[in-house]
Amino acid sequence: MEAAEEGYREILELLISKGAYVSLVGDDCDTILHIACYGGEIETVKYILFLNAVDFNKSRGMKNRTPVMAAAYPGYRDVVELLVTKGADxxxxxxxxxxxxxxxxxxxxxxxxxxxxxxxxxxxxxxxxxxxxxxxxxxxxxxxxxxxxxxxxxxx
Structure with a gap:
């Protein structure tokens, strides 16, 4: 999750190749996709979407927010736009x-x-x-x- 938030896609890919679980959630119920959206690095978000490990309309994180909400607050328009094109509610x-x-x-x-x-x-x-x-x-x-x-x- 730290790698996802910081946008370290290569590290994230390495960790996943070594068996890291992408379906875990944090104490505040944020998924790895939420965390990546808070970080705003679009290539990392694209990679996590590619993994298809998170239903971005059903997963609710901190304060019951969806991943697209997590991207909207800090103003990551490109991430918001990507999630909208993928069907974000x-x-x-x-x-x-x-x-x-x-x-x-x-x-x-x-x-x-x-x-x-x-x-x-x-x-x-x-x-x-x-x-x-x-x-x-x-x-x-x-x-x-x-x-x-x-x-x-x-x-x-």
């Missing part, structure tokens, strides 16, 4: 009621937010358990460019 929410758009706005990466909005699959005004929208979160974090983007796309 963007309608799921975490323990706080946050959608993938909430998480992307929490991280503040305009490119990731723009990509998610371009899919027309996320509810721009969805509210989490605290009643906050993605725009509320971006505003609270001081991400003006993200707020402007959301408002330009019709966020209230």
């Amino acid at each position: 963007l309608s799921l929410v975490d323990d706080y009621g946050d959608t993938i758009l909430h998480l992307a706005c929490r991280g503040g990466d305009v490119s990731t937010v723009r990509f998610l909005l371009s899919l027309n699959e996320v509810d721009i005004d969805a509210r989490n358990k605290k009643g906050r929208t993605a725009a509320d979160i971006a505003r609270e974090k001081g991400y003006r460019r993200v707020v402007r983007l959301l408002v330009s796309r019709g966020a209230h």
Whole structure:
């Protein structure tokens, strides 16, 4: 999992060739795919997807987040895009009621937010358990460019 997070694909391949289990989960229920998505190295994520060891829509890690949510928060747009092309479910929410758009706005990466909005699959005004929208979160974090983007796309 450390090799996956750091993007050390060659080390990861070596460990797996020597019998490392890729189906184990951490104390917080994160899978190796979650960990790779937190790290954001796309080639490592592609390799783990190739192994087909994790169902990325059913596996729920820390705070009940999916791997695509794990990539959205730090703003790894290329990883988010890859998982979307593979069929990642963007309608799921975490323990706080946050959608993938909430998480992307929490991280503040305009490119990731723009990509998610371009899919027309996320509810721009969805509210989490605290009643906050993605725009509320971006505003609270001081991400003006993200707020402007959301408002330009019709966020209230």
